[in-house]
Amino acid sequence: MSTVNPATAPQDITHKRVLKLAVPLVLSNATVPILGAVDLGVVGQMGEAAPIGAVGLGAIILTTVFWIFGFLRMGTVGLVGQAAGAGDEAEVSIILTRSLMIALAAGLALIALQPLIFMAALGMSSASAEVETLAYSYLSIRIWTAPAAIGIYALTGWLVAMERTSGVFWVQLVMNSVNMALSYAFVIWFDMGVQGVAYGTVIAELLGAGLALYLCRDAFKHPDWRKWTQVFDRAQLVRMALLNTDILIRSALLMVIFSSFVFLGTGFGDVTLASNEVLIQFMYITAYAMDGFAFAAETLIARAMGRGDASRLRRSALMTGFWGAVVCVTTALGFAIAGPWLIDLLAKSPEVQVEARIYLPWMVVAPLIGCVAWMMDGIFIGATQSRDMRNMMIVSFIFYWFAVWVFLPLWGNHGLWAALLVSFLVRGITLSLRYPALEAAAQNRG
Numbered sequence: 001m002s003t004v005n006p007a008t009a010p011q012d013i014t015h016k017r018v019l020k021l022a023v024p025l026v027l028s029n030a031t032v033p034i035l036g037a038v039d040l041g042v043v044g045q046m047g048e049a050a051p052i053g054a055v056g057l058g059a060i061i062l063t064t065v066f067w068i069f070g071f072l073r074m075g076t077v078g079l080v081g082q083a084a085g086a087g088d089e090a091e092v093s094i095i096l097t098r099s100l101m102i103a104l105a106a107g108l109a110l111i112a113l114q115p116l117i118f119m120a121a122l123g124m125s126s127a128s129a130e131v132e133t134l135a136y137s138y139l140s141i142r143i144w145t146a147p148a149a150i151g152i153y154a155l156t157g158w159l160v161a162m163e164r165t166s167g168v169f170w171v172q173l174v175m176n177s178v179n180m181a182l183s184y185a186f187v188i189w190f191d192m193g194v195q196g197v198a199y200g201t202v203i204a205e206l207l208g209a210g211l212a213l214y215l216c217r218d219a220f221k222h223p224d225w226r227k228w229t230q231v232f233d234r235a236q237l238v239r240m241a242l243l244n245t246d247i248l249i250r251s252a253l254l255m256v257i258f259s260s261f262v263f264l265g266t267g268f269g270d271v272t273l274a275s276n277e278v279l280i281q282f283m284y285i286t287a288y289a290m291d292g293f294a295f296a297a298e299t300l301i302a303r304a305m306g307r308g309d310a311s312r313l314r315r316s317a318l319m320t321g322f323w324g325a326v327v328c329v330t331t332a333l334g335f336a337i338a339g340p341w342l343i344d345l346l347a348k349s350p351e352v353q354v355e356a357r358i359y360l361p362w363m364v365v366a367p368l369i370g371c372v373a374w375m376m377d378g379i380f381i382g383a384t385q386s387r388d389m390r391n392m393m394i395v396s397f398i399f400y401w402f403a404v405w406v407f408l409p410l411w412g413n414h415g416l417w418a419a420l421l422v423s424f425l426v427r428g429i430t431l432s433l434r435y436p437a438l439e440a441a442a443q444n445r446g
Contacts, residue, residue: 013300013315018323021299022292024169025160029288042187043197051194054134058198061121061135062142062149067255069106069150071247072099075240076157077295078384081302084161088306092162093225096216098240099154101231107147114143134194141198148209155212158219161299165292167215175208246386250393257400261420264404268413271349275356276413278346282339282363286331286370293324294378301382305438308445313383313438321375328371336364362417369421372428380431383441388434396427 011017043051076099083091110117118139122132152171159167179201186196224230265276300316335342343356373396380389400423407415 013312013319015319015323018293018296018300018319021160021163021165021296022320022323024165025292025295026289028165028169028172029291042183043194050128050130050134053128053131054138054194055197057122057131058135058138058142058194061118061139065110065117065121066146066149067251068248069103070153070251071244072103072150073153073157073160074247074298074381075099075244075384075386076154077161077298078243078302078381079240080158080161081299081382082306082384085303085306086308089222090224090227090230093219093222094227094230094236095240096154096158096219097225097231098237099157100151102244103151103154104147107150110146111143114140138194138198141195142201145202145205145209148205151209152205152212155209155216158216159212160295161302162218163299164215165295167212171208171212171215174211175204178207179204243384243386246390247381250386250390253393253397257397257420257423260404261416264408264416265413268416271351271355272413274347274349274352275359276416278343278352278356279359279363281346282331282335282342283366286328286367287374289327289331290324290371290374293320293327294374296320297324297375297378298382301379301438302384305383305442305445308442310439310442313442316382317379317435320378324375325371328367332364332367335360335367339363359413359417362414362421366421366424370424370428372432373424376428376431376435379435379438383438385434385438385441388431388437392427392430392434395430396423399423399426 043055076095079095080092083089083095118136122135156168156171159165159171182200182203183197184200186192186200190196192199219225230236262273262276262280265273297316297320300320301313304310304313304316339360340357343353343360347353347356377389380386400419403419403422404416407418409415411418
């Protein structure tokens with residue numbers, strides 16, 4: 001074990017430290033929806049519907065495919081944070097090497113399998129032949145940055161774990177700014193159409209990965225980052241594999257819940273479906289704000305666990321939980337007061353506006369009910385207790401479908417919203433019941 005430096009030395013857990021970690025991530029998340037709007041706005045200038053549909057379809061497909069490997073960010077935060085908390089600088093570097101190797105292997109596999117992936121994804125679409133042709137062109141360009149796009153998960157996870165969240169903000173800002181500028185130039189000035197948007201994103205992702213790699217350069221100053229006997233240590237590789245597998249299962253079940261919510265909503269007609277889509281954007285607003293504090297919980301909990309300090313773990317949970325609650329109460333009040341205005345901003349159809357107002361109360365209570373689950377996710381990721389995350393997600397998944405079975409016939413779309421919130425409530429309660437085990441685990445490591 002190396003001598004502890006300031007990057008891994010223990011610091012007081014204060015409100016200032018929590019906000020310093022969280023605010024850059026909240027600002028970083030705020031740039032994400034802007035990017036999608038600009039891309040669609042740029043192709044919209046072509047005056048045709050097919051390019052808009054193609055970019056939207058292609059982006060959704062690749063976002064979903066890349067998101068499968070999102071476990072790299074969560075797993076890297078927990079493992080690196082614990083190594084930093086324990087003062088093990090060598091392992092801090094080695095974990096990044098392992099994560100980047102997984103990203104490279106996954107990216108190359110996606111490139112090799114691209115024909116099968118695209119055929120399967122587009123085969124499930126009911127889009128026109130023109131849209132599918134343009135989408136295939138878009139996908140066949142963007143797929144080549146798969147190693148970089150997946151690698152960014154690992155790199156940002158390392159930055160978060162090392163409490164360098166301002167770096168994550170700059171990576172996101174540079175990547176999105178370059179993407180928007182190049183997409184505009186390629187489409188409007190050079191008349192490259194859908195391919196121009198794809199090339200703009202490719203260049204932006206490569207620059208983003210390069211900047212993130214530069215910001216993680218301290219990891220490569222320790223000679224052990226390429227000490228292959230340690231990089232390929234069997235016990236550590238098995239630990240990483242189990243952690244990432246549990247997170248993947250948990251995330252897949254969560255995706256099924258949200259996907260089924262949309263699918264089941266189609267049975268209530270186009271107007272209700274559209275109103276649900278408008279209101280789900282409120283959930284995303286809450287998630288963007290909450291993520292910053294959940295990420296702060298991840299790194300602070302990880303460091304406390306690495307030190308084997310149960311009291312620091314408890315203080316980390318309480319401090320980040322406090323700010324998470326502030327965000328949830330604020331967004332709930334905001335939706336209660338400004339919800340009708342936001343609905344009118346997002347939907348211009350009078351029928352959808354009226355329908356969305358009927359279900360708005362569900363979005364007012366959603367942040368209050370979901371707060372504990374969202375914060376507990378960050379706490380358990382930091383503690384690398386992925387088995388509990390997986391198991392409690394399975395429990396909430398079962399309760400969700402039971403609620404759908406009971407409430408949907410009784411209350412219709414209200415029942416669908418109730419079932420979604422039941423899944424949040426159950427996950428929050430069950431993870432909270434498992435929380436004492438985290439402090440016990442930290443105490444045992446101390």
